[in-house]
Amino acid sequence: MRPIAIGLAALLALSVLSLFVGVAELGAGDEAWALMTISRVPRLMAVLITGAGLAICGSILQVLVRNRFVDPMTVGTGQGAALGILLVTIFLPSAPVLVKMAVASATALAASVGFLLIAQRLPPTQPYLVALVGLIYGGIIGAGVTFVAYQADLLQFIDIWTQGEFSGVLQGRYELLWLAAGVAALSYLAADQFAILGMGRTASINLGLNYGQVMLFGLIAISVVSALTVVTVGMIPFVGLIVPNLVSRIHGDNLRRTLPLIGCSGAALVLGADILGRLLRYPFEIPVGTVLGILGAVLFLWLLYRPARHAR
Amino acid sequence: MISVSDLSYGYRDTPILTDITLEIPKGGVTALIGPNGAGKSTLLSLIARLMPLQSGRIMVDELKIGTCASTDLAQRLSILPQVPEIAARLTVAELVAFGRYPYHKGRPGAEDLAQVETAIEVFDLQALAHRSLDTLSGGQRQRALLAMIYAQDTDYMLLDEPLNNLDIAASRALMQLLRQMAETHGRTIVIVLHDINYAAAYADHIVTMKEGHLGPCGAPRDIVTDALLRDVFQTDAKVRRLDGKMLIDV
Amino acid sequence: MHAKRLAFLSLALGVAITGYMVLGARGSWSFILPFRGAKLAALLLVAMSISTATLLFQTIARNRILTPSIMGFDALYVMIVTLAVFFLGSRNFLAIPELVTYLTALAVMVLAALLLFGTLLLQTREDIMRMMLTGVILGALFRSLTSFATRMIDPNEYAVIQVASYARFNQIDTDLLGVSALLCLGALLAAWRIRHRLDVLALGREAAINLGLNPRRAAIEVLILVAVLVAVSTAFVGPIAFLGLLVVSLAHLVTPSGSHAILLPSAALISALTLVGGQTLLDRVLGLSTPLAVVIDFLGGILFLALLLTRMRR
Incomplete structure (x- = not known):
């Protein structure tokens, strides 16, 4: 059986489970239907889109930076989005949602470009340095966000944006995420181009690729998905790092073949973490960001110290 | 006297030293020679x-390596490693002053200061004394490190390829100084040398090593032969004698 | 030159302390002076603890970029305190004398720091980048575990710990000032007494052995001191990621020297000046509501990035 089929089956099983886990008792008839359409189904959709989107973004970013240890949510893209939405909330509180999203995406893009410029100046022989610089860079932007939020007395929002959590997802409050789903799906069309980009600038130009254009498209895709995720459900760490690494370890780096699997695994990981978070301290919830913070950090450490399988 | 018995050492599954038993007599210059990777360092x-023993025994006079107090040994024996990495940002004078640490533990007395002064003069470092180490050339830094070992004033000095980075004048000056220390102060110098010509010219004893085993040992004129060069170094260079000195083809 | 600069730093600190004590005071002096005095004492202790811990750690790690906070020391301490609440339950936690909990957490902290960071530091030094990355990820892991444990505890109990996990210079918990001061001063004194040995350790492993030191044992002793100092300062004000890096880097700039007899007081003075002066400026002069820790983290983060980019690029 193809791995993607196994993945889809597992995802389906988890999804069904997810629909039946919750504090409210599922009765019968209209009430149950309402609970499903207003809360459970939107939540499931949000989780799936977020997981798949972040995992796909992670692998695109890793190709663009040519480093396996980066993740949009930790190298500044996510923090940039938070900064943008914070500034819009302060200066243009009455702007329509789409404008707010556009600003958040733009600041996320600016932050990503900043990181890419720094990363390109670092020696490719030091992969850990790139990752470390990314983490600190993200941390600095994060400190800037906290500073502004303190001054504007908007601290409670910061918690929403930095602590990834799905308990607030209801019908009518998450639909923007479909836009992220669209962008993630669109990026699949460019999978080959991204794979070539991963071979480096010279190889790309040699194969007739418009290097700058593909790079920019990748960055925009990452920024839009990150911004939508941060604003709707908050930051979710490590998904974009762990999933592409694990998939690449087993199935290699041909993105056209692996991107669907990466998306599928990302969705499954976040969904599993979400279900776990709902069950561990029933009837309370543990935010999915916390669950993944632990799982992700442990897996990251394992990736750092695993016996080298490939040269890199 | 340094006596080594049944010494073996390995890294993972690779043996580096195998059953070394060796006595280095007190007083005099002993040169350790052998091809790259022979296990000299x-x-x-x-x-x-500098590394923990795995099996075997090493005695320096009555001090047993591994059990004797490190600080006692520091007053008896000093070492200049092959690639000394000094990270701290120090001046030459500050570095040399550390050579006296085993004696004063941070509170130098008049005698310590005098020793440091002498060491700086002996290695001709007066003009560089207040320069920072990272502004020096390789040869100057090597001299500063040697001065620190000199200031440590120990009976035994172990030097791992000290001629690296030194030009011919500095190399000869160092070898002459070592000879003089051995002859007039009864110091024991153990020195790893790359160039057999230097070993033949300045050493009292030569110890050869190959692939972790001990080779022929003895006075230079007895053991430095064409056969030695062929067996230990795998080269067909010839030993020529001129005015009572030995010269090896280069 | 160094003596003059140290004197100047002391003078500046004196001005900052005066400012902290008198500026913006309303009400009777007999209340304000002891009230602010206790907080000032705590601030000074924290400042000295962090600068000394960082300096010691950098000496044994032989790296000017690593600090205990970057390697996750303070996150580890917060996690230990949180887990104590988690396992003992908050009712027990609060019923056990505060001092006992405090000392137990401290002991666990020392052990955990030795186990985790001892092995990390003593492993071969070939890949310092991986070591740093490991520290940063460990810090993230500790923070997630802390947050996880707090969520597992009742929301009610959650409040007990939340107070203990943010850097706050304004509401310093002065109850434990006496014990902490004792511990902290003990550790600082110990650090001062080994200052010459630290100079030798900074030369590098082989040079230190040649001069008769045992770097392994020294590293363990220093790690114990660092663990105690970090625990005390974290217990007082919570984690401040980049303060140590900031002040020790400044100390290397202001008093460039290889001698810990100069660097230790210099870093301590700069650290105290940063905390007391910064707090006075932010709170009493500018009237900003942002905590000093956020500002320090922002500036320190930029410094860290700059150091990484300039020093580590080869």
């Missing part, structure tokens, strides 16, 4: 307790 590092 490892032997020196083990004697100087």
Whole structure:
């Protein structure tokens, strides 16, 4: 059986489970239907889109930076989005949602470009340095966000944006995420181009690729998905790092073949973490960001110290 | 006297030293020679307790390596490693002053200061005394490190390829100084040398090593022969004698 | 030159302390002076603890970029305190004398720091980048575990710990001032007494052995001191990621020297000046509501990035 089929089956099983886990008792008839359409189904959709989107973004970013240890949510893209939405909330509180999203995406893009410029100046022989610089860079932007939020007395929002959590997802409050789903799906069309980009600038130009254009498209895709995720459900760490690494370890780096699997695994990981978070301290919830913070950090450490399988 | 018995050392599954039993007599210059990877540096590092012993025994006079107090040994024996990495930002004078640390533990007395002064003069470092180490050339830094070992004033000095980075004048000056220290002060110098010509010219004893085993040992004129060069170094260079000196083809 | 600069730093600190004590005071002096005095004492202790811990740690790690906070020391301490609440339950936690909990957490902290960071530091030094990355990820892991444990505890109990996990210079918990001061001064004194040995350790492993030191044992002793100092300062004000890096880097700039007899007081003075002066400026002069820790983290983060980019690029 193809791995993607196994993945889809597992995802389906988890999804069904997810629909039946919750504090409210599922009765019968209209009430149950309402609970499903207003809360459970939107939540499931949000989780799936977020997981798949972040995992796909992670692998695109890793190709663009040519480093396996980066993740949009930790190298500044996510923090940039938070900064943008914070500034819009302060200066243009009455702007329509789409404008707010556009600003958040733009600041996320600016932050990503900043990181890419720094990363390109670092020696490719030091992969850990790139990752470390990314983490600190993200941390600095994060400190800037906290500073502004303190001054504007908007601290409670910061918690929403930095602590990834799905308990607030209801019908009518998450639909923007479909836009992220669209962008993630669109990026699949460019999978080959991204794979070539991963071979480096010279190889790309040699194969007739418009290097700058593909790079920019990748960055925009990452920024839009990150911004939508941060604003709707908050930051979710490590998904974009762990999933592409694990998939690449087993199935290699041909993105056209692996991107669907990466998306599928990302969705499954976040969904599993979400279900776990709902069950561990029933009837309370543990935010999915916390669950993944632990799982992700442990897996990251394992990736750092695993016996080298490939040269890199 | 340094006596090494049944010394073996390995890294993972690779043996580096195998069953070394060796006595280095007190007083005089002993040169350790052999091809790259013969285990010379490892032997020196083990004697100087830079690496833990795996099996075998090393005694420096009555001090047993591994059990004797490190600070006692520091007043008896000093080592200049092959690639000394000094990270701290120090001036030459500050570095040399550390050579006296085993004696004063941070509170130098008049005698310590005098020793440091002498060491700086002996290695001709007066003009550089207040320069920072990272502004020096390779040869100047090597001299500063040697001065620190000199200031440490120990009976035994282990030097791992000290001629690296030194030009011919500095190399000869150093070898002459070592000879003089051995002759007039009864110091024991153990020195890893790359160039057999230097070993033949300045050493009292030569110890050869190959692939972790001990080769022929003895006075230069007895053991430095065409056969030695062929067996230990795998080269067909010839030993020529001129005015009572030995010269090896280069 | 160094003596003059140290004197100047002391003078500046004196001005900052005066400012902290008198500026913006309303009400009777007999209340304000002891009230602010206790907080000032705590601030000074924290400042000295962090600068000394960082300096010691950098000496044994032989790296000017690593600090205990970057390697996750303070996150570890917060996690230990949180887990104590988690396992003992908050009712027990609060019923056990505060001092006992405090000392137990401290002991666990020392052990955990030795186990985790001892092995990390003593492993071969070939890949310092991986070591740093490991520290940063460990810090993230500790923070997630802390947050996880707090969520597992009742929301009610959650409040007990939340107070203990943010850097706050304004509401310093002065109850434990006496014990902490004792511990902290003990550790600082110990650090001062080994200052010459630290100079030798900074030369590098082989040079230190040649001069008769045991770097392994020294590293363990220093790690114990660092663990105690970090625990005390974290217990007082919570984690401040980049303060140590900031002040020790400044100390290397202001008093460039290889001698810990100069660097230790210099870093301590700069650290105290940063905390007391910064707090006075932010709170009493500018009237900003942002905590000093956020500002320090922002500036320190930029410094860290700059150091990484300039020093580590080869």
